[in-house]
Amino acid sequence: MGGPMKRQKPLASWRSALAAGLLLAAPALAGPAAAEDRAAILLPGSINDQSWNALGYAILMSLKPHGFATAYSENVSDADEAEALRDYAGHGYQIVMGHSGRFVSAMEQVGPDFPKTQFIAVSGNEGMAPNVMSIDWNNAQFGCQLGHLAARMSKTGRVAGVYGLEGVPNITAQAGGFRICAQQAGAKVTILYVKDMEDAAAAKEAGLSLIAQGADVLTGKLNAAESGLIAAAKEKGVFATGRGLDQTKLAPDRVLTNIIEDWPGMFGNTADQVKQGKRFGTFVMYGYDTAPVTGASLLYQEGKPFNPVVPAAVVKELDDMAKQFATGALKVVPTREDARGGS
Numbered sequence: 001m002g003g004p005m006k007r008q009k010p011l012a013s014w015r016s017a018l019a020a021g022l023l024l025a026a027p028a029l030a031g032p033a034a035a036e037d038r039a040a041i042l043l044p045g046s047i048n049d050q051s052w053n054a055l056g057y058a059i060l061m062s063l064k065p066h067g068f069a070t071a072y073s074e075n076v077s078d079a080d081e082a083e084a085l086r087d088y089a090g091h092g093y094q095i096v097m098g099h100s101g102r103f104v105s106a107m108e109q110v111g112p113d114f115p116k117t118q119f120i121a122v123s124g125n126e127g128m129a130p131n132v133m134s135i136d137w138n139n140a141q142f143g144c145q146l147g148h149l150a151a152r153m154s155k156t157g158r159v160a161g162v163y164g165l166e167g168v169p170n171i172t173a174q175a176g177g178f179r180i181c182a183q184q185a186g187a188k189v190t191i192l193y194v195k196d197m198e199d200a201a202a203a204k205e206a207g208l209s210l211i212a213q214g215a216d217v218l219t220g221k222l223n224a225a226e227s228g229l230i231a232a233a234k235e236k237g238v239f240a241t242g243r244g245l246d247q248t249k250l251a252p253d254r255v256l257t258n259i260i261e262d263w264p265g266m267f268g269n270t271a272d273q274v275k276q277g278k279r280f281g282t283f284v285m286y287g288y289d290t291a292p293v294t295g296a297s298l299l300y301q302e303g304k305p306f307n308p309v310v311p312a313a314v315v316k317e318l319d320d321m322a323k324q325f326a327t328g329a330l331k332v333v334p335t336r337e338d339a340r341g342g343s
Contacts, residue, residue, distance in 0.1 A: 037275060039068040039095040040088045041122075042076045042103060051198055051223040055263065056099035056122060062264035066271045068095065081106035089114035095274055097122055101169070107132045118274045120267075125169040129281030135266050137295025138287030139170045139221075140332045141325045142259050143177030145298065145318050146241050149256060149306075150178070150217035151185030152314045153239055160190045160215035162206045162229055164197035164222055167336065174221050176334020190215060190343045200228030207232030207240075217241075217256075230255065248301050256307045257298045262286075265293045288325035 039060065047057040053074070060070050071093075073084055081098065085106055088096045096117055098107060101124030111119050111132040124134030150159040159182050163175050179189045190213065192206045203225035207218050211232060218240040220229050226243050227250060233240035234251035242248065242258040266286050273280075286295025298305045298318070306315055324330035 037067045037069065038071070038093045039063045039097070039271065040071045040073070040093050041097040041099055042073045042081065042084050043099045044076060044102070046074050047072070049198075053099065056097075059099075059122060059263045059267055060097070062267060063095070063271050066268050067275065068271065078102070082109050085110045085119065086113070089117040089119075093117060095120060095271060099123075101125060101134060104128075104132065104134065115279075118270075118279055120270070122263075123170055125283050127280065127282040127284075131279045131281055133270075133280040134283045135270060136170055136283075136285055137261060137266065138285050138289075138325075139173035140177035140334055141287045141322075142296055142298070143174035143334070144181035144332045145321055146174075146219050146257075146259070147178040147180065147182035147187075147189070148185050148321065149241070149310070149314065149318060150219060150239075151182040151187035152317070153256060153310065154187055154215075154217045156214045156216045157187055158190070158214040159187045159217040159219070160192070160207075160210040160213075162192050162194060162203055162210070162218065162220035162222065163339075164194050164225070166193040166339075166341065171221060172336055172339040173334055176336075176338030177332050178219055179338050180332055180334060188343065191339065191341050193341050194222070194225065197223040197225055200225045200231070203228030204232045208236065211236045211238055245299065245301060252307075253309075255300065256310060257300045257305060259296050260299045261296045262293065266295050269293045288322050289328060291326060 041056055041060045043053045043056045045053040047053050060072055064070060076084055081103055085096055094117060097120045099122045101121050104121045104124050104126045107119040108128045111128060115131055117131060119132045121134040123136045127133040161175055161178050163171050165171050175191055182189045190210055194202045194206055196202060203222055207229045216238040218229055218233050220226060230240050230242055230247050230250045233254045239256050240254055242255050244258055247258055248255045286293055288294055300307050321330060
């Protein structure tokens with residue numbers, strides 16, 4: 001069925017690439033399943049950004065082992081979203097994704113015309129029956145665990161978070177969950193927001209500022225800028241949590257754990273159900289209560305959830321929290337006030 005087709009320009013690019021995709025698919029049309037099992041994603045930027053849009057491309061590629069041929073469109077502007085969605089759906093794509101919650105509105109506009117297509121907003125928080133959905137992981141649960149971990153590992157009793165995109169629901173969930181659970185564990189919490197999720201220098205400056213105010217454990221939800229936060233922790237000898245195993249490598253003595261997002265697991269599970277004829281019209285949020293696919297996990301390095309410096313008693317507390325989330329005995333529902341900037 002050929003590989004993904006790259007789009008060079010916002011409008012004409014996805015039209016020409018879609019046509020190219022159909023030509024590549026033609027030799028396989030003798031098998032009915034091959035004609036049906038196709039997935040595409042619309043990206044707001046370039047797959048070469050080594051950050052958010054690269055993640056979108058990786059999500060798309062993760063559907064290949066599930067039997068989907070793939071195509072994608074880069075640099076899709078707001079004005080082009082609905083037409084791009086319509087073109088893919090009109091050419092028989094079973095799954096059409098948009099890489100952020102901003103695509104939901106266009107999906108709600110187009111969805112009723114293509115009931116056989118599953119439209120999915122990556123990291124959105126809305127859905128519309130019968131075939132427009134959002135998928136994300138439970139940022140509140142994992143933010144809560146990081147807050148508890150930070151408070152228990154702090155010697156100064158002050159911990160801090162650095163985030164971008166203030167007010168975006170998944171940021172509110174994670175930052176708010178962090179504050180709620182860190183405070184419950186006895187720590188004082190300060191949250192700062194930076195303008196650019198990709199600006200490592202700004203994140204490092206924010207981290208150094210928080211450390212100067214007494215914070216000795218840092219967390220955050222940033223893209224490329226996360227490395228700046230780790231650099232600040234390493235430079236000043238405090239602890240931090242990250243978003244990938246590469247950040248453990250940057251500062252193995254300073255990183256306590258990382259939130260590892262399992263987008264292939266979430267989308268693979270959904271794609272398998274779509275292939276079987278199911279359609280979703282809701283916001284599906286994966287967490288400890290949706291095992292075996294939990295959407296994310298805490299991992300310091302392969303086979304180790306936490307840095308060895310984390311005491312066994314604290315690890316048990318975090319494991320117990322996960323079990324309580326799984327059973328529903330523990331729920332965290334952060335508000336924008338919980339996620340506010342400042343102390």
